[in-house]
Each structure stands twice: as C-alpha cells, then as structure tokens.
Amino acid sequence: MSDLNTAMIEKYRSNFLKEVEANVEEGEWVKMCMQCGVCSGSCPLGKHWDHPPQEIFMMIRANKRDEVLGTDSMWMCTSCYNCIARCPRGLPITHIMHGLAVYSKRLGLTQKKQPTAEFSQIFWDNLMKKGRVNELKLGLSMYFKDGFGQGVKNAMANQKLGQNMMKAKRMNPMEFFGGHSVKDLSGFQSMVKKAQEIEEGNLKEAK
Amino acid sequence: MADEKKFAGYVCTGCGLGERLDAGQLETTATRDGKMQSCKQHEMLCSAEGVQLIKDDIANESVTHVMIAACSKRAKVEAFNFPEVAMTRANLREGVIWVRPESDENQETTQEMADDYIRMACAELKSMSQPSASGEQTLNKNILVVGGGITGMTAAIEAAAAGYPVHLVEKSGKLGGALGSYYKVIPTRSPYDAPAENPVPGMIEAIEADDRITVHLNSTLAKTEGAPGRFNVEVATESGSSETLSIGAIVQASGWKPYDASQLPEFAHDKSADVVTNHELEALAVAANGGPIKRPSDGKEIKSVCFIQNAGQCSDKEGHLSYFSGVTDLVSIKQAMYFKELNGDCDTTILFDNLRTPGAGGEDFYRAGQQAMVTFSKGIASEVMPGDSLTVKFEDKILNEQTEMVCDLVVLATGMEPNSGPDPYAQLMVDEAEDEEEKAKAQAILENAPPSILNLQYRQGTDLPHLKNGFNDSHFICFPYETRRTGIYAAGPVRRPMDAQQARDDATGAALKAIQAAENAGLGRAAHPRSGDLSFPSFRKEGCTQCKRCTVECPFGAINEDEEGYPMYNESRCRRCGTCMGACPVRVISFENYSVETVNQQIKNVEIPEEWDEKPRILVLACENDAYPALDQAAQAGVEINPWARVIPVRCLGSVSLSWVTDALNNGYDGIVMMGCRRDDDYQCHFVRGSAMAAERMSKVGDTLDTLNLEPERVILHEVAITDVERAPQLINDMAETVEKIGLSPFKF
Amino acid sequence: MAKIELSFYPGCSSQKGATSSNYLVSAQTMCEELDIQLNEIPDWNCCGASIGYGGGGELPRLALSARNIALSEEHNSGQEIVATCAACWLSTREAKERLHEDEQMFKDANAALSEAGLKYQGEANVRHMVEVLVEDIGFDGIKSKVKKPLEGLKIAGYVGCQTNRPFGIAGESFENPKYLDNIVEAVGADSIPTYEKKVQCCGGALAFSEPEKSQEMIKGIIEAAYDNGADMIVTPCPLCQANVEIYQDNINDTYGTKFNMPVVYYSTLMSVAFGRSAKDAALDGQVIPAKQLEEIASK
Ligand code: SF4
Ligand code: SF4
Ligand code: SF4
C-alpha cells in the first residue's frame, strides 16, 4: 500500500464520502444520487461489473472504502455516456467512474494487470511521446505488455486483422520508425508536466 | 298574476332539431297531451331573441310554468334562467337526436322518443311549483373556529381579513398547537433549501392585534345546537364559567396527536432516553438554544444520528398505522438539517424504504438535504439496541445485506393521528358488521371513542362522522372541506395527515367555505353541491307514521325530532339531496319542484305501446351529478342509445322512491336501470351516503319483483362515474338486450 | 451557398496511415462538394480520447484540448472549431465546458498552457461535422447536390455513443436520433428507422482491452443490421466504424457467424452520391469492400 493511501485513510478516517468529494473527479456529486438504479440498467458492460454505478455510490456512502477502491468495475466503463444521458438527478456518472478509477490507481489499489488500466496508461504514454497517438506502437505495446511470449501470441491471433488494415492503408508499418508528431514537442511536454504537477500538488495538499 | 297558473311550452328547432323531428307534431303533443295552454317554436331558443320571447310571455301573458323542449337541462343554463317561474326541460338534443342514427327506418322511434320527453316534461311541470326561501333565518356573520393550532389560527386570520367576526376556541392555555413548539418548519418558498422560520409566533401576534378575532383559551364547546346561520354554542372554560355565542358557521381544526411510540418495543423508545420520536426531537432542538443538540441521557453533544423512516406507520402490523402520514419524510429531512446546522460535523443518516417528498418544493428540499451531506440509505431498520451508544440493525436494500450502524441518537419518524371527536356512526358500524372480526374492530372503536369536540345536539350524534382511520369524513375526492354536517368544515390534519403549509391552504379554503355557508344560510339557499337551490323538503304531518327513517337516513344529520316525535327539518342543515324523500315509506316528503309526484307523473306519461307492438320501454333513473352528465357527453360523442330508453334525471340516487320502481313495473315498463355514484369508502356520491342508501333500499326490490312474478334481471342498479362516457350508454343498451332475451313485461295495458 | 470556413481538428486516427484515414479523405471530398473550407489547426495534438483518463487524470487531459482550442483561437481566430471524430469533438467540447464552469480549473489550465507560450480563452464554438451538415447545410441542401442517388441501397444508420451522448445533435433524442437516417434518405438510399441497435455501445476503446466482452456487443450491432435487411452500415464515428468493421473475422471465428457487412461513413455515402470517384470516396480504405458503392461510383 502506498504512503498516499495510508495518509488518506488517516485523514478521512471513517468518512469515505468526504474523501471522494475532495479527491475524485466530480466526486461531490456522489451524495446527490437518489438510488433509482437507472444508470446500472443502462450500462452496456454492466453485467460484468461486480458493482454497477448505483451500488458504487451506495457503497461510498456506506463507507466501504476497500471494496470500492479495490473493485475493477469502474475500469469497465466504455465511456458510452448512456448513464449520464439518463440519470434523473443529472450525475456525471461517466466522469465519476473515471475519477474513481484514477484515484484507486494513484493510491496503488488498482488490481494488477487490469487490462483497461494498463491500456489507458500505455495510450497516455504513447501520446506523451509525440503529442499524437502512434497507433502501431500503441497496438504493439498492448500486445507485448505481458511479456514477449504472450505478445507474439497476441500478435499472431490478430495477424489477419493487421494485414487487412495494412491493405486498406489504415495501418502503416513505417510508423514504428517515427510517425506523426507535434512540432512544438518541448512546449507540449512541459505543458503536460506542469498540469501534472498542479494536479499532484492538489492531492498532496489534500493529504 | 295572483295564484293563477299558466303553462307555456317552447319548442326549439335549432341545433338540427327542426330537421330531425316533426316540430308541428311536438307542438301538438305539448298542447294536446301535455296540456300546455300555449306552445311556440323558435329556430334558436337560446338566442337573445328566443330568450326574450319567453321573458315577454312571463311579463305580458302571466306565464308561471315554462316547458322548454330543446337541449339537455345541463346546457344553456345561463340563457334559460327565469327565477320567477317553475321550469322543466325536455331533452330532445342530447336525449334524442344525438343518440339516434339519422335514417328513415329510425324516424318513427326517434319521433316517439321526442314526443315522450315532451309529455314527461309537461307532466312534471304540472306537479311543480316555484320554490322560494323559507325566511327561517337571517344573516349571521360570526365564524367559530375550533382549535388554536396553525390550521385554526389561519382560518381565523383569513375569515377576519374577509371582514367576518371570529371566535377562536382553544382547549389549552395558549395558541400555537403542536407546531407552536417546533424549532423550524419545512420551507414553503423557493429555493426550498433550508428549514424555515416557525410562522406561529408571528401569527399569534397578528391574532392578538386583530379586534375582529376573540380568543377563548382553556375553553371547550359544551354544547352546539341549531343550524348554519343560527348555531348557539356554549363555550365553557376550565374554571367553570361559560358563555353562549351565536354563530353562522364553524371550522373544526382540532388537529392531530403524535403516534404513541411505546407501541414499538423493537426500537427501544421506552428503554433509552436517546431514542426519540420526530415530535420529541423538536423540543431537543429548541432546548439547544442555537448551540449543538445534546443527548437526553447524558447531555453529550450528538455526533451521529440515525432517522428511522416509517416507524410504526405504512404497515399492517398490529398497533401500527396502516397509512403513511404524508409529511414524515420531509420532516426527517428538515430535522436532519438541524444537525447539519447546529452540530457541525455530525453524521446524519436517514434510513428509508420509500422516500416521499410531496409538494412543490419537496424534491428541491430533498436535494438540499443531500447537498448538506445528509446520508440517505435505502434500508429497513429492524431493531435498536440500547447502550452507551445505540446500535441500529438494518437491512441495506441496495447492497442486500443485514448490517448495523452505531450512533448517539435515534429519531423515529412516527406518524400523525387525527384529533377528532367520536364517530356518530360507531354504534351503527357494530350493528351492521358483516362478520365477527369486523364487529370486534367496530366494537373497539366504539369503546375507545375520544371525548366529543363539538357536542352537537343533533339527533345523529355529537361530532363529525369519520371516514377511515379516525379522520373526519370530508368529500376528499371533489370537495375537500365539506363534511357531513352542513356549515361545519373540517380543515387540517383532522381530515388527513398534512404539513403546516398544506394545513394553512386547507384552513384558508375552509374559512371561505364557512363564510359561504353563513351567507347562503342567511338567504335560505342550499350549500354545495346544489348551491343556490331554494327548494327545501317539507313533510305532510298528517300522513307521517313517525317511522324515523328520514331522520336516520339523512346523510347530513339535518333532521332532528320534535317533542312529539315528528321529524324536524332544519333548512340550512339540509343539502337538498332528497334522500329523506326516497326513504319515506308513506311518501309524505316533497320539495316544491321535486317530489315523488313529479317523477311519478313522468313515468306515467310515457306512452307504453301495446304488447304486440314489440316496442319495449326501459326506465332509466340517472343521478344528475355523474350519470346524467356522462350520458350527455356520450351524446356529444355520438354514442348510440337504444330507442326504448326514457331517461329521468334524479337529484341523487338516494332520492329514488321504491314506489317509482313498483309503479313503473305495474305500468308495463320492461326494464329499469338506475345509475348512481360509487358508494364504498372511496365514494364519489355528491351527497356522500345517498348512493349507498339507495343500494340498501333497492336490495329489497327483489321481493317486489317476486310478488309481481317478474324476472329479477328487469331491475338493475349500477355505479357510474362521470367519465363512463362509453359505459353508461352501454349499460342501457345491455338492458335492452336483456329485455329482448327474457321477453316483454306482461303488465302492458 | 456561401462558402463556410471552419477551423478543422482532424485528430490522430485520421492521420495518414491510421485507422480512419479513409474518413479524412471522404470528408475532404464531401466538403469540397459542399463548398466547405477546412483550415487545419496548426500543430494540433491528441485530445486524449476517452481512454486517456486512466493515465492522464483530469487537468493534464483537459490541458490537451485547451491547447488545441488555444491554437485555433490564435491561428484560425473567429472560426468555429469542427471535428470529424466523435471522441475529439467530445473531449474538446467537454474541456471547454469544464473550464468554463470551474474557475480554478481555468486558471490551472492556463498556467500549464503558458509553459507552451499559449493562452486559452475558450470562446470558439466546438462542433461536430454532422452538426454543420444538419444545421448549416440541411438535408435539402445535401439532397440538392446529389448526382447519383444511392437508389435501392438499404442502409442501417449506426449512430453509436459519443456523437449522440452526452451532447448529441440539437433537437435529437438520445434514445432514437434520426439525423443519420435523414442523411441516408437525402442521398437517395433507404433508411431503416427500426434499426434497434442504433445507439448501442460498441465497446469503444475497450475493444482493445476487453476484446471478448466488446465483440459480444459488436456482434449484436451487426446481427440487427442483417435482421433488418441492411446492405451496409453507416456511422459518423471513427471508433464505431473501426470496431464494427474490422473485428468481423474474429467474431465469425468465435461465434460461427458469417458476417461480411461493409461499414462506411456518411461522408463516404455523400462523396459517392455527389458523383465523385471511388478513390475520392476512399472506398479503397474499406477492410470489407462496399461493392455496391464501388459500382455506383464507377458508373
Ligand atoms: S458511461 Fe460508463 S458507467 Fe456510464 S453507462 Fe457507459 S459504460 Fe456504464
Ligand atoms: S441514475 Fe443517477 S440517481 Fe439513479 S442511481 Fe444512477 S446515479 Fe443515482
Ligand atoms: S343550444 Fe339548445 S336552445 Fe340553443 S338552439 Fe341548440 S337546442 Fe336550441
């Protein structure tokens, strides 16, 4: 467990709702849920979630910190925005799910090998390099994330797909050696660095 | 003019009547069969010109009785308003041409229908006279308000503001009632985001400053006699003195009492001082005096509180209230916000199953509670375990688990019970109980009857009748403040559970109704629903057998008894429903313009074709409040009605005399359909019990049919709502089918 | 029609050699025909897409879009920003709204941007290309440009998630948006108003990280198109297009289906209907060829 996690437990003691309000994107909305269940019924991958959104909101209010931050349910959010469109109370559910996922990751509580958690990090790292996403490298890193052997297997399984894409000129092997980039890369990178600093700073302050 | 009667008929040929019917023939029917001394046609009788024609005849030709053959009596009432004469309407538009198809083969029966309606109207007119006020009483503007809580105070302030002197009688030593001692109230104004200041102190000030309002503290009603416009009320004080007031109308605002939480042993109310009801919490909040609310047991500042919703209410468990008290969820939100306001970082949880926040600002207030960090948990509490801290066991309904929480204070959201007087019909309920269980229940109510509040000197008992759960019967579907005692209006939580704002709205309505009742009584006019009616029942003493049916069956307790045992009518207590008239076995009760005779004459003057004509006749007695309008609407929509039917509107099914049924059958009618309003606990009868009384009476019609050797299917009674636009005509057509099946009546001549 | 000038944000996926490069080609063709001039935002960066949240958190993610808007305001001042990719549009518009509502966030974002010598004002409108078509050109406007109506083609309009929620197209319902069907009708083809999967999620970025779960949903989307007698599916979103088109082989392997359903963009349909060549319509970019469109284009 990370220091940050211990610090947060210490700080908020038995009030997980307040912790969420202070540290999770759009977390101040959690208290406004009226438990109608519409979001849970609207979630496309809902049947795979251990705790659908409505339940997560209730668990936060019931102080079930370990269960909420330890579940990988919110990582299964596809950002379809169905819940937002339908919630009678206007909760920004999608963003809360993302926020909870990120928070759990920051505290080091996200399950190891959670595929979407890994993918989103790979995606972010990829775009940070050049300011634009390099799809080929993105795909390859995803395949090889679990080591070389598994990577080859993954790549073989999707070989046909890759060939199809190349034929349609929608995948370019040359990308591997460079690819698209923003011109003011240093400006771009220091901007993001600064934003990260501000956000980290806020979290430390909270602690 | 003198007493000379002059009958004039008018036939309208507008609205397609002229095209569909033979107007000349109608005129002949009116003069030859109907014995009208004159009959005129007009192409649009409701036009200024048509109306003038009638007016001129009344003025110049001394016409005293007017028969209008045109549209339904419910149409063009403003145009055809001739208060100085007796009037009937033959319904040829909604009653005939709109319900019959336009074709040659139907022409004959359609014309027959129209001719019959003219004969009926003329016959009715012959036995009518023009009603006039009795002059029994003069205007008395004094309004009596019983109960000095927020409801009663509002009624007093509103009536006084309208210029009426008010006597406000309060049992305790101060005004304000239950709410008076509350910390704050549910907000009544946008943005509905925080508990609002208690309005009671301001109202008390206003009342004290108002010289139209006389306050009687520590006082009760020792005796209330008379009728609207002339109540004599004896107000007794605790100290034994008393004074008699002369009153025009009364508002009963006796309020509510909190549910007794000692009936909930599982929540340890009697075991721990830290388990309080919502009502009791208010005192703790006031005692805090702006500081944090403290625990009753040890004075410790409360750091965590749990509200248990629906404690002992909304439940069919023994000793619980079967109903929801409407406001208790809003009350808990309000009280939870006390803790957010006074106790800083206090954990505040509301355990609810169904959270109901009615009213304009209810939902906003709920959100405000959430915004203030009140935790709303969907869970059902099963037990509170006392101890240094309290443990609340509950089932979490979202996470589906049995769990518990620990807190400093538990608040039980218990319900409201009405503070009403004894139900005058409690004994009747025991007598009429259908099974043992029902009887035991009724017996318990009778034995636990509360002390009287009004002490009415009415033959039918001392107080307002109840509907359910001890709440006063008030026509809750359509006319919320109308009780079953004319001129006495129930307002506030004595008629249903409600919050302060609803009680204030209620009180305002009731005050205006009381004013109206006093004014109407002064003019000898009926109150709702026949408002303005001057007709009034009288009885022929020589014929009366003192059977007391009328005094018992009057839904409004209007009839007392004199020393000799004869019925004693009270004009201003009467609603003109005619239930007494329908009840009287010797038919001695009548109104000037509505009597056993006026209807009987209509029944008799329908031409009954000979048996071999194969033209049956079906008599329809339709309540003019719901069934008749439903038929009118059906006609508008072009729904067809069988041509054998003849419809007679009646004031209330309760006014139907059994003799109409027997006479009709003797005259050769083949079927009788009666239509009145719904009559159970969710009744819609405008006269509350009229429809039920009729059903009771008609249950005996089987014997009559038996003696006449007729099939029971020939007479049927239906509950019809004003919305039954398709169904009402269908019921008539069904009877036509029945007659077709069982054959014509053998009583034709 | 007066020329419409827009500040264009193409997004990563439409770059040369990327998954929706065919979208860019056909969109450009479509705009030429409709007299719309696209001025690319100089040196734009990735919007972070929806999936970026897991790595980027809140402020860094918002800063990405703020940079694009700032660049547009600097170089294409006075022009509305338009995106063809649903995720690009959504991220950009969402960033704008969040920075508008949250003053602290606005300041923080500008603090970050100043590192790159930029300043964010947040005044430019952020629109999706479809909004331009529906609101500025109109269905009649589209119809008037049609030279080769796509007669006899039955096309399922698959709107998907992010072009539809949470912002959507003004006046359309979230549950049953109709504009795509109207575009299909405008180019002379038959729409399928009863297509019940029109707003079903395709899995989005999770098609990558949770392939089995996503492909189960994609299967439903294609199946419903077949059930409704569709010849092809049309969509306004690059991720929808890719997910629904390229996994058909995998789905066939898993479920024993025989899917071979072309999935095209509205801009593909319009380019062909406006009389342009198969190449201009980027039909060569189809993994599953849209043969019927090729035929019409070659006529
Ligand atoms: S946006 Fe996420 S949480 Fe909301 S319905 Fe879609 S997948 Fe579920
Ligand atoms: S739809 Fe909204 S209010 Fe309903 S349970 Fe979900 S978050 Fe709560
Ligand atoms: S509304 Fe009545 S009175 Fe007037 S023209 Fe029609 S039928 Fe005659």
Ligand code: SF4
């Ligand atoms: S008419 Fe009705 S209210 Fe009046 S005395 Fe008769 S039964 Fe009672």
Ligand code: SF4
């Ligand atoms: S019902 Fe008739 S007979 Fe009986 S007491 Fe009344 S008036 Fe007399």
Ligand code: SF4
């Ligand atoms: S209520 Fe009926 S029986 Fe009574 S008045 Fe109504 S409709 Fe009639």
